[in-house]
Amino acid sequence: MTPAGKIHPLLRPAVLLEVALIVGTWWLADLAVKAWHLPVPAGVLGLLALTALLLSGLLPHQRIAQGAQALLGDMLLLFIPPLMALVNHPELLSDLGVRVSVAVVVGTQCVLACVGWVVQQCVRLEARRHEGGAP
Numbered sequence: 001m002t003p004a005g006k007i008h009p010l011l012r013p014a015v016l017l018e019v020a021l022i023v024g025t026w027w028l029a030d031l032a033v034k035a036w037h038l039p040v041p042a043g044v045l046g047l048l049a050l051t052a053l054l055l056s057g058l059l060p061h062q063r064i065a066q067g068a069q070a071l072l073g074d075m076l077l078l079f080i081p082p083l084m085a086l087v088n089h090p091e092l093l094s095d096l097g098v099r100v101s102v103a104v105v106v107g108t109q110c111v112l113a114c115v116g117w118v119v120q121q122c123v124r125l126e127a128r129r130h131e132g133g134a135p
Contacts, residue, residue: 018067025050051118055125 029046032038038045053059086092092100 012066015066015070018064019071020067021064022050022067022071025053055122 026042026046029049030042033040033042033045050059050064054061091097
């Protein structure tokens with residue numbers, strides 16, 4: 001329960017189902033990566049699969065919207081382990097750490113740019129669907 005007596009969004013049954021659908025997509029992607037020895041991380045394959053399902057209309061975005069929003073709301077938890085790694089491994093703050101940090105920042109910027117572009121294309125596609133009926 002939250003301080004106001006409300007149930008945390010992740011604990012609502014409908015949201016749990018949506019989160020399970022997102023996690024299930026990743027899990028299936030992980031199985032595919034292991035079975036076919038793909039040189040791609042399961043998270044990337046799962047993201048591609050989820051994007052394909054959304055763009056094709058096989059998975060309406062309403063089916064995962066609340067679950068995705070709840071996961072994004074708790075995203076800070078995903079950044080705590082890297083911080084603890086810095087505390088436990090001070091050598092990461094040396095020359096090697098600087099090079100790794102630059103690689104992480106540049107990689108993150110590339111991912112953000114790609115995700116932004118994909119979202120922008122999806123919004124445009126959705127706008128065209130609503131204006132003209134079909135894509």
